[in-house]
């Protein structure tokens with residue numbers, strides 16, 4: 001079980017705002033997709049002192065990363081579930097006790113202090129009971145929601161499912177993509193980073209990234225090592241045209257622009273495209289930014305290289321977004337798979353004869369990956385799979401499938417990585 005280092009607010013009334021904020025972040029994160037980001041960006045959280053804000057974030061994230069075993073421990077002690085906010089109080093109480101090294105009296109007293117009067121006795125009794133019999137919060141078999149874990153066991157096998165579930169509890173390092181690969185050594189030294197295969201920098205640095213060397217100059221952007229693979233596989237050259245069909249917030253658009261391609265970045269979300277524009281401005285890169293539905297975009301152009309980083313259940317991103325595991329529903333996979341098929345057909349219509357198409361999703365679910373490729377090849381004549389070579393683009397060799405597509409599982413890279421499925425096609 002990981003212990004999270006963070007400075008602690010006191011356990012008395014002075015420490016309550018940070019804990020109340022953690023409670024609100026947790027409630028927002030579990031309320032639906034994008035809830036975690038909304039919770040972290042809430043004005044009440046932003047208004048906290050930096051130390052309290054860091055504690056609130058660390059507490060909410062530690063709770064989400066261990067939600068499976070925390071809930072198992074609580075269910076064993078609470079016969080009739082109390083209201084959701086009281087359940088969340090018990091969850092952050094348990095996380096303080098066993099993950100944040102909060103002294104037991106401070107964890108219990110502060111949690112009871114935030115609890116409505118009718119439930120103070122229950123919260124006090126449950127948390128004190130846990131301190132007497134500490135639960136095992138590191139069991140991979142209860143890290144993920146049961147329905148999802150059952151799927152992973154069926155698809156990947158018992159051992160692989162365990163290995164990937166074991167990463168749910170781990171806090172990831174920060175991965176960076178560089179504007180200029182020639183700067184890798186200099187920036188790696190300045191950022192105390194390791195250079196991964198493919199050129200991603202990985203650093204264990206903490207704190208505000210806007211103060212890190214190279215941020216103001218736009219020398220890098222945050223992008224998980226797996227997320228950097230699809231654009232490398234497209235291999236867009238200076239002078240070529242490239243279309244990024246689902247572009248926001250823009251990590252892959254930046255890679256395409258840095259490669260020298262003439263890039264069109266499409267997304268249907270205006271607010272998310274604003275982030276693409278900000279990222280382009282900071283890095284001094286350029287792209288044509290278009291707000292449109294990619295499935296119905298009325299534009300006659302075809303491109304040398306097309307990327308479809310499709311909307312998906314995002315179950316592969318659980319290291320940075322542990323909330324995705326708990327808000328995803330089996331029906332999401334079905335409905336998103338239908339969207340992905342429609343977008344893949346639209347992407348194919350944009351590829352020039354002889355051009356390349358890369359399809360990717362940060363999902364671990366085969367309906368959104370392998371099944372999309374099989375369906376596409378069955379529907380669409382004129383496209384063939386362009387098999388990815390071992391080690392190409394810095395992808396882990398363990399991720400390469402016999403058909404030349406990539407199924408990157410989070411444990412395929414030492415230290416972890418986002419889960420991705422990636423396929424490359426060529427237009428006749």
Ligand SMILES: C[S@@+](CC[C@H](N)C(=O)[O-])C[C@H]1O[C@@H](n2cnc3c(N)ncnc32)[C@H](O)[C@@H]1O
Pocket residue numbers: 227245246247248249250251252253266267268269272292293294295309310311312
């Ligand atoms: C996985 S994210 C893309 C991440 C992005 N490629 C990056 O690397 O930063 C999926 C994006 O698809 C967009 N999207 C969803 N449906 C779309 C559609 N029909 N047309 C265009 N964009 C869409 C969402 O707004 C979201 O920004």
